């Protein structure tokens with residue numbers, strides 16, 4: 564897979580692209596990650612990329628020409644037609660389902676806005692998707708792009724050492740994941756649940772499923788409507804009085 568990010572601040576991606584799981588995925592050749600400064604595509608003498616908004620008001624607006632030229636250049640280099648994703652607080656809210664969908668693509672181009680935003684013609688005529696990472700506004704699309712890239716790359720085959728961990732993660736199953744414990748079995752008087760120490764695989768599996776259902780019921784009951792549950796599980800959930808606190 565190839566992911567190109569169009570940004571005015573490519574240096575922000577240096578550590579992120581080289582560290583941890585993303586760094587390893589690049590080294591293994593599973594993904595090619597490039598941060599491209601679209602200022603290089605400006606044809607003006609001073610490499611200008613923004614201008615005052617028509618109609619007045621504060622803030623600067625990214626001009627269409629450099630962004631269009633950069634995307635068209637990437638189109639020309641690509642063997643496939645890339646999905647062109649605009650990072651945008653007004654876009655579709657990014658979810659695990661969207662990460663799974665985008666992980667199927669061969670080539671993604673992510674555009675990071677900055678300042679007041681971008682010329683509307685970029686949104687109307689250049690992009691295939693608009694993604695928001697939540698209902699809040701950041702100074703630029705770089706941090707949202709990092710979150711989107713990280714969540715996509717970890718889904719690519721061969722990236723996570725333990726393939727099953729992405730499959731059982733929260734949201735992948737439609738539920739929140741069960742709690743985890745490690746050694747020591749007792750810490751400051753707080754014990755690891757007996758079932759996890761029992762070595763009884765069936766009981767552990769059942770305990771984890773129940774915990775996952777209870778967590779989802781107490782923290783994100785909205786997810787249960789679309790989760791794949793058996794009739795027995797739905798009945799069991801209906802019987803539970805939820806005592807778990809929200810965070």
Ligand SMILES: C[S@@+](CC[C@H](N)C(=O)[O-])C[C@H]1O[C@@H](n2cnc3c(N)ncnc32)[C@H](O)[C@@H]1O
Pocket residue numbers: 649650651652653674675676677678679680681694695696697698699700701702703704705707
């Ligand atoms: C300061 S914001 C512009 C906000 C814009 N004036 C508005 O009200 O919708 C600058 C850029 O940061 C990025 N950005 C900010 N918040 C975001 C979010 N929640 N999700 C995705 N991108 C975001 C976008 O690329 C946006 O163009």
